Amino acid sequence: MDLKKLAVFLKENGVPAFRLKQVREAVYKNYAATWDEIPVLPAPLRDKLVREFRIHSLDTLETQVSKKGDAIKFCFEIKGGLKIESVLLNLMPEKWSLCLSTQAGCPVRCPFCATGRKGLKRNLSPDEITDQFLAAAHYLKTTRQQKISSVIFMGMGEPFLNYDSLAEAIRTITDAELIGLGQRHVSVSTAGHVPGIRRFAQDFPQCNLAISLHAVDDKLRSDLVPLNNTYPLSQLVKALKDYITTTKRRVFVEYVMLEGINNSRSMAPKLNSWLRSVAAPKYFTVNLITYNRTGGPYRAPARERVAIFAELLGNLGVEVTIRKSLGDDIAGACGQLAGK
Numbered sequence: 209m210d211l212k213k214l215a216v217f218l219k220e221n222g223v224p225a226f227r228l229k230q231v232r233e234a235v236y237k238n239y240a241a242t243w244d245e246i247p248v249l250p251a252p253l254r255d256k257l258v259r260e261f262r263i264h265s266l267d268t269l270e271t272q273v274s275k276k277g278d279a280i281k282f283c284f285e286i287k288g289g290l291k292i293e294s295v296l297l298n299l300m301p302e303k304w305s306l307c308l309s310t311q312a313g314c315p316v317r318c319p320f321c322a323t324g325r326k327g328l329k330r331n332l333s334p335d336e337i338t339d340q341f342l343a344a345a346h347y348l349k350t351t352r353q354q355k356i357s358s359v360i361f362m363g364m365g366e367p368f369l370n371y372d373s374l375a376e377a378i379r380t381i382t383d384a385e386l387i388g389l390g391q392r393h394v395s396v397s398t399a400g401h402v403p404g405i406r407r408f409a410q411d412f413p414q415c416n417l418a419i420s421l422h423a424v425d426d427k428l429r430s431d432l433v434p435l436n437n438t439y440p441l442s443q444l445v446k447a448l449k450d451y452i453t454t455t456k457r458r459v460f461v462e463y464v465m466l467e468g469i470n471n472s473r474s475m476a477p478k479l480n481s482w483l484r485s486v487a488a489p490k491y492f493t494v495n496l497i498t499y500n501r502t503g504g505p506y507r508a509p510a511r512e513r514v515a516i517f518a519e520l521l522g523n524l525g526v527e528v529t530i531r532k533s534l535g536d537d538i539a540g541a542c543g544q545l546a547g548k
């Protein structure tokens with residue numbers, strides 16, 4: 209919702225200022241998605257708002273629930289007829305994490321990612337980002353009487369390539385007067401956009417940072433994450449060192465396991481050495497993500513191969529988790545969002 213525009217609209221129509229507060233409470237705290245869900249407003253004002261002002265800047269085209277019920281994917285249409293997706297993931301009982309998109313498509317073009325194959329259509333506005341939250345929160349409230357407990361900017365797009373909108377969305381999501389989620393419950397995942405990491409450390413030192421690393425030599429990483437051509441590993445090392453010095457926070461390292469590409473036994477000690485070149489192991493958690501099918505030439509390793517890689521890292525003193533893959537059957541798992 210564009211609160212500034214609404215404030216102007218209400219003022220121009222001679223509506224007293226306290227009505228804005230009522231709308232703000234209803235939309236950001238109680239997740240009202242239609243004007244009819246705000247009965248505290250006088251009927252004539254509601255009728256006018258129904259005709260002239262949208263609450264959400266996007267329309268929900270489709271909602272898909274995974275067979276196990278632990279992933280819910282939303283396909284939204286935004287201005288210009290473009291489609292974007294967000295996914296709710298039920299990682300723990302009654303704890304829902306929302307994976308948000310920041311761009312329609314993505315210019316980074318990682319070859320294993322369905323979004324990357326589309327290229328960039330455009331950046332999302334701050335409202336188009338926060339309205340994904342509001343629409344998903346409304347769905348959870350009305351269908352399960354549950355709430356979103358954390359968000360991760362890991363959907364479509366590279367968040368730091370749309371930094372200003374991202375920052376405004378984080379402020380809305382964490383503002384106690386608006387959505388009010390704690391900063392520690394907000395994570396941003398980047399493909400390694402160095403200037404973005406530096407700004408993020410200054411602007412949001414309490415939020416979490418995740419890096420999509422996937423390889424620790426420049427040749428392979430540039431193949432898998434083409435942004436590495438602009439910000440090679442040497443620059444990423446420096447930016448992460450500075451990030452940790454500034455924030456004293458742990459960094460989450462995402463490592464997608466691609467069979468025969470980056471999952472050989474010899475790569476585990478190389479990954480360990482690279483991490484140690486940045487900071488002590490206590491500053492990292494490595495998340496191993498088994499590749500989810502996206503129609504590309506890659507294959508997922510067998511479960512045992514992922515477990516062996518995890519064990520090798522663990523034996524070297526690295527904290528490592530194997531990401532539970534949710535929503536594969538609705539193309540809602542990592543790397544599968546495409547906004548079809």
Ligand code: SF4
Pocket residue numbers: 314315316317318321322323324325363364365366399420543
């Ligand atoms: S993995 Fe992330 S950065 Fe890479 S193309 Fe997909 S959305 Fe973009």
